[in-house]
Amino acid sequence: MNILDKIVLRKKEEVAHAKQLISIHDLQTTRHFDRTPLSFKEFLLANDRTGIIAEFKRRSPSKGLINGVADVAEVTQAYNAAGASALSVLTDVDFFGGKTDDLLAARAANNIPILRKDFMIDEYQILEAKAWGADIILLIAAILSPKQISDFGKFAQDLGLSVLLEVHNEEELERSISPHLDAIGVNNRNLADFTVDIQTSFDLVNKIPDEFLKISESAISDPQTIRALKGAGFNGFLIGENFMKTDNPGLAINEFVGQI
Ligand SMILES: O=P(O)(O)OC[C@@H](O)[C@@H](O)c1c[nH]c2ccccc12
Numbered sequence: 001m002n003i004l005d006k007i008v009l010r011k012k013e014e015v016a017h018a019k020q021l022i023s024i025h026d027l028q029t030t031r032h033f034d035r036t037p038l039s040f041k042e043f044l045l046a047n048d049r050t051g052i053i054a055e056f057k058r059r060s061p062s063k064g065l066i067n068g069v070a071d072v073a074e075v076t077q078a079y080n081a082a083g084a085s086a087l088s089v090l091t092d093v094d095f096f097g098g099k100t101d102d103l104l105a106a107r108a109a110n111n112i113p114i115l116r117k118d119f120m121i122d123e124y125q126i127l128e129a130k131a132w133g134a135d136i137i138l139l140i141a142a143i144l145s146p147k148q149i150s151d152f153g154k155f156a157q158d159l160g161l162s163v164l165l166e167v168h169n170e171e172e173l174e175r176s177i178s179p180h181l182d183a184i185g186v187n188n189r190n191l192a193d194f195t196v197d198i199q200t201s202f203d204l205v206n207k208i209p210d211e212f213l214k215i216s217e218s219a220i221s222d223p224q225t226i227r228a229l230k231g232a233g234f235n236g237f238l239i240g241e242n243f244m245k246t247d248n249p250g251l252a253i254n255e256f257v258g259q260i
Pocket residue numbers: 055057117118119166187217218219220238239240241242
């Protein structure tokens with residue numbers, strides 16, 4: 001079984017458990033549920049922002065521990081101050097060392113869009129994302145059917161959330177396109193075997209219809225790469241490890257932005 005299959009199996013158990021602890025009605029009456037989400041598009045295209053979607057990630061299945069000490073409020077505020085267009089916060093516990101409280105802390109400290117970064121397999125998780133103050137959800141083509149992508153996309157958009165679809169190849173892109181998406185991200189990392197290749201982004205960018213925001217995800221560590229990706233037509237750049245692996249992710253993003 002590859003890692004993605006393992007993650008999805010575990011996620012099904014996790015969601016079943018969460019549903020027993022907290023009812024949908026409870027989620028709908030949770031603190032942020034009625035908040036109007038911020039527009040991903042507006043922030044991504046704003047002239048005074050960099051297009052960077054800066055990620056808070058403690059660990060990953062491919063790299064193990066990345067940062068065991070960083071404070072989520074402090075780091076996300078520094079990301080925001082450096083000109084990040086949006087934040088990405090991992091909420092997966094078992095494989096990425098994230099938690100609900102990380103998203104809540106990032107929300108309390110920032111007024112830019114936040115992506116709930118997790119493996120969405122059930123509408124319940126989209127209600128959680130809304131209740132916890134997220135603005136954007138991720139749908140991963142590799143683990144969802146076209147019908148699930150369209151249904152989850154509509155469900156999220158009806159709640160005012162923006163939807164980022166993640167693809168890794170042309171086949172996933174073609175089969176997953178739906179009107180209920182705002183952005184399409186090309187993941188340069190193959191989630192099944194962890195190999196990375198930035199070329200994946202350059203190969204797919206012109207196959208993404210222009211009505212969607214175009215995001216390049218993972219393995220970006222050089223400001224020069226941002227310039228090349230922009231030139232190729234990308235609006236957004238999802239970066240985690242390059243900042244999180246340093247002692248001071250806030251300083252790292254500042255230096256990076258200074259070189260774009
Ligand atoms: O840390 P990186 O290589 O900059 O990558 C960030 C982000 O793209 C990556 O964490 C990611 C992309 N898609 C995902 C899906 C689930 C979990 C994590 C991810």
